[in-house]
Amino acid sequence: GDGQAGGLGCGVIATGRAYCNLGTATVSGVWAGRYMVDAGWRTMNSASGEGFINELCLRTGTFLTDWFVSSLFGLDGVADPEAYRRLEAEAAALPVGSDGLLLTPWWLGSMTPYWDNDARGVMVGLSAEHGRGHFYRAKMEGIALEQALGFGKIEAALGTPITEIVAIGGGSRSDLWCQILAETAGRPVLRSSTVEASSLGAGICAAVGAGWFADMNEAAAAMAGRIERRIEPDPERHGRYRELLALFERLYPQLRSIYADLAAFKQKGVRR
Template structure:
């Protein structure tokens, strides 16, 4: 078989598309950045059409760069940061802004679900906890706070589902995104738990129909073809979550395989086949062989978001220098951080700038910079952000290991912050394991294309990716740094319990709950 595949990933800060051939070579790619809307602390939104506009432009320009005949595209796959809550009416028009995974407004609704259903029952059904992170909680917030929009809504969709709907006309979702809609999604039976939704007063019909990640769920419409440059009738598969798509692209598909994705969020996950889930973690159906495999995920709300925040807020000097030198400002920021020793001379950051997911699940937690002195410079702050994320990943890995889920002793790294050699070494030193890096990987969009390839029969299975994966750089722990980080990690884990009640008081004082 000859032909090409298109993958497109909708991220928190931007969207990237690729065109690959059937040997895994990228023939064309394009990326578009866009802003996050934060109308008040704890809220995080996009306009849904931001996703669609970005998908249109990135696919169109990727096809143009690939210089191929669009009729040769065999299939299309999408992924996105997840979850998100987008309400569409019967004409499939959006009714509100998308409140995304980072949004923490559903604190009261989480307490409502705990009171009505209980943590144990939700975990038994979904393999997940109750938290404002999950889209079912977000939908309940809409019902409680904007009932006129809830009543008008035909379907709730995620950030991947909305452009999928615009591409095909089908308002559906996939097993992975359904896992993060959460609460009432039966992760083993892979269906909505109707009695639970009815008990919460939520209309089951507002939830999208669910499909395996690689199942063809629709075809590019005439209108979408005119905008994207794709051919009308091109098959489109159900799609995936961004981190799982990224892991597919790097061959993280077998039990025990594990990887870190350092995008806006920091996400670590391990693959397993047994439907055995770890309390406090995120449980997701894997994009590879979604009928049979899972990933247990530890997810920090902020990872690359911290470095971008520093760039946008404090790095005007680096931005100007980067423009003059025609390089990325992140390269200059890395050089500053590299001059700082392990442990950042005692500067330690809790990366809870937008609350936190695993393992503390606290929407009221906030970022803390601990140990500041007049001796600390810009490089200290940049490095301490990187180290704080690494401490958070380590905390999650330890909990999953203690739950008995097997984890291979090499952790893969891909995308975003993983492009920083310094950050990869920090991860190796903090985690105490070897890290493996794929330099030329474009991550999630390539994984999306692979999922589409399996779905349309271009590939016999997901093992094909192992013929393409080539790790370009390994990092092993530095014993001297490891010793420093062991002490800093112990301090890191001790700070939050001491501050937990203070975060509650802060929310009460400011009214930002």
Template sequence: TPLGKAIIWSDCRAEKEAFEISRLVSPADMQRFVGFGFPVGATNPLARLLWIVRNRKEEVKQAVAVLQPKDFIALRLTGQIATDLYSSFSVANILEKRYNSELFERLGIPLKLLPPLFRPEEEVGKVTKDSAKLIDVPAGTPVTIGTIDTWCGILGSGALSPGIAVDIAGTSEQVAVVTARPKQLSPGVVWPLWPGLYFSGGPTQMGASVLSWLQRILSPFKAISFPDLESVAKKAPPGASGLVFLPYLRGERMPIWDSSARGVFFGLTDRHTRAHIVRAAYEGIAYSIRHILETACENVEQPPTCLHVSGGGAHSTFWNQIKADVVGVPVVELENHESAIVGAAMLAACPPSEPHNLAKLSQQMVRLSRRYTPNSDLAHIYDRQFEVYKALYLNTKKLMHKLASCQSRKEVRKE
């Protein structure tokens, strides 16, 4: 029986706990506890777990374990409590496949809340007779534990070979470059992906959710569709006539990892129109992708020569072309936009004893669709404005933090 609701990925309620973890656990100790370094932020599983322990004391007393949503589904299917290593990043030691009791003793988190650890391709159990009746699946069907959507999406994007970058374009953007030999294990940039493989990159805090925000504020009384929003943006020229947008509406994760960052439209004049604002938003997300890739490529031997794009945002040919023009490499749209589902299917088809088969499965299961070539005539516009984009955060960070300290969830609410 669930004792509480799931905490969505973008929720930043654990900001105070993240600060406490940073104070109590040094980067060197964190590396020792979980196997690699990472910036402790409000969206980390460890910070959220600490928030639950501190703010849901009665539920914690009753709890058998704290589970990810997918692991709760696995429990309902099989009757087994479990999780996978990569969904437990910042909580479990991915390299050693274990929890470090010293970490949880230091933070005051009961070890009883931590479920048994499995590799993503391992079977957690079989569908029970009762569950089989509910979902019309034969009893005894094996259930693979799987992993977090980002990891699955990277695997399902056909990017296991050098020179291919990934953009999973959803509510947020997940951007990565896979490598077998990272130059350095930079905290918050390089992550274990699979035995012998790492990815350099990470997630933004917002992606297509920026467009949903624009829909609400530009047309509060009559819904405006995404195609209509694109039509508006197309009326403005590339570069939005010098208008630059920082998409930090809920803070930002990769590459700045700052939950107090704030959104900015920079360069507004009385000549700018609604079209310029909308186009700047599309371009702002593209700049964030380029910013992540620029940071990610500092850790890989071979820079990407193309960008595989999937997710709901990949349906937009307009946005795919903007990404190609801004990033400066061809964007290749996947035939199946649901790359995370493809990656999950690959895990289910990959025997734990044969992890090397993953590359073969990728070749068999990932299909490419349309290719978008960068417009070299626009490079000087986007190169110049990308430098402004990066400088904006660095030059307004202190002011952003000052504003963030004045804002509370009660003060910032929907009108």
């Protein structure tokens, strides 16, 4: 699949390194040498032909960014691309946790770890002090918190730590989002120069198939995207995000029955 090809394109072919594709959806993966099954991830074959990829999949990523810009803020990101920079500057000026605003990013339902098509987005803690910068930051934080939650489940099952995360996809161009990802996970985030890592991973497979390299390890070492920036987590902010992650993890169990009942209510239609 494209996610596993993306992992290959940024050199995720052994334990220790993870990838996080901040594309239209958010897809992250960790290589495992043995087959493992858990609701917290989906188990895929590694594109390298050896081992497996334990993959996190969230249906929203930059899709949610664009939804906020157009549907919530009423801005035209195509006609005014600077809108994204203005929003990021507003969000960057805010503290960890967006002044008490916590967001679940399930606008299109939840895949890993809850597998609930009825799950939907929620913003908890709204008050009169919150403006669009808070919403924009809470969106980044909600997606990053879900990745941190999934990475923690995979690490616990593997028994080996994730030492670094390679960020790819259009969302990885955001310095703030990469910093939040690093600080929620407590791991360095490496930004690849290759945005379209899935296409590169497919190219690596083709190069090995054509006989240009002896194996996937040699091809990936020669072709994988160059790391252009390393973003280290701030220990103090990581501590604050650990507190926030504990609150984030409590949200779905308390909302699950409401999601189901609300979906049933919607299914009945509108009576005037």
